[in-house]
Amino acid sequence: MKRTEILGRWGINRLIEVAKGRWLVVIVVGILLGIFAGVAIEEKAVVIQVDGQQVTLRTFKSTVGEALSQTEIQLGAQDRVIPDPGTKLKDGMQIQVLRAFPVQLIVDGEVREVVTPPATVQEVLELAGIKMGPLDQVSPALSEAVTGGVRVQIIRVEEKMMTADVEIPYPVDRRQDQNLERGINRVLQKGRNGLERQLVKVTYENGKEVKREVISSEVIKEPVKAIIAMGSLTSVSRGGQRLNFDRAMVMTATAYTYTGHNTATGIPPYVGGIAVDPKVIPLGTKLYVDGYGFATAVDCGGAIVGNRIDVFLETERECQRWGRRQVKVFVLN
Incomplete structure (x- = not known):
């Protein structure tokens, strides 16, 4: 092979390698210039709202968090930043710091x-x-x-289901009876409560019961109604006399005699004057007491409470004979 031919081939290859190196340098330099130029262009203006103030910041940072770190704004552990600190920064972005x-x-x-x-x-x-x-x-x-x-x-609200047995009150059948004195009642049939089994929803608030709701129920035992005869008679015969009265009562009667004190109405005690409970029979009321006769409520005493009376008799012996007995007392018209 000729020398000139060998040298020619070597020279061409060398020239190609040199050319490649120069182009690489040009490309690298171009990229670097582009990066620096881009950085220069990417300066951003953002507005930060914090603690009632508005701050404008110009920055080359790339995220919201990095931009805030460039300021003197101190963030608490629970403070919130909107947008999120990791958000990519954009020119003109509004950033809010919400204090906890x-x-x-x-x-x-x-x-x-x-x-x-x-x-x-x-x-x-x-x-x-x-x-x-x-x-x-x-x-x-x-x-x-x-x-x-x-x-x-x-x-805290909780609901529980439970069963409960509940009494059913017995009904009462009241019947007028002309053979009984008004004010006196007689039980003809005793009432008995029934029984109902209930499924109940119980509501609790913070552990305390606040509501009960019956979901279903079943009658286990039917109630038995009470039957009561109510007296309507307002006139009776006593000792050949006709007594017209407003009401009658069955009362416990005892007897007392002279004590050396006047009655509660200020007069001396006398036969026909009796002691009563003024809440039951007002003082001054005209009465007829079976076994005693006509009477007037003139006195009262600490032991005479409710359906009790104390009749006055002349002697201690008469009081002993009277003893304690149940009597009908008629409140006269």
Whole structure:
């Protein structure tokens, strides 16, 4: 092979290698210039709203968090930044710093405090790790926004099913009886309560029962009604006399004699004057007492309470013979 031919081939290859190296340098330099030019172009102006103020910042940083780190704004652990600190920064972007504040939570018999940025009640509960049961109630509502000074109250609600046996009150059948004096009743048939078995839903709020609802019921024992005869007679015969009266009562009667004191009405005791309970028979009422006769309520005493009277007799012996007895007392018209 000729020398000139060998040299020609070597020279061409060398020239190609040199050319490649120069182009590589040109390309690298071009890329670097493009990067520096791009950085210079990407300076951004952003507006930061914090603590009631608005701050304009010009920065070459690439994320919201990096831009904030360039300022003197101190972020608390629970402060919220909008958009998120990891968000890519854009020219003209609005950045908000929302300061956290304490909120009181009343739950399970305790008062707890949680520091939170502006959020809904539901978000605050999630932050505090409080789980709501399906029936639990919360005030304010879960969707409402929480502000400083607000108390969030959680009411734990629980429902339980139980059975209960409940008495059914017996009905009363009252019948007028013309053979009985008005005011006197007679039981013809004694009433008996029935029994009902109920399925009850009991609602508890914070462990305390607040409501009972009967879901279903079954009568186990039917009630038996009471039958009562009610006197309607207003006139009776005593000692050949016709007595017209307003009402009659069966009362326990005892007797007393002179004590050396006047009666409660200020007059001396006398036969025909009796002691009564003024809440049952007002003083001054005209009466007829079976076994004693006509009488007037003129006295009272500490032992004479309710359906009791004390008739006056002249002697201690008469009082002993009288003893204690049940009598009919007629309140005369």
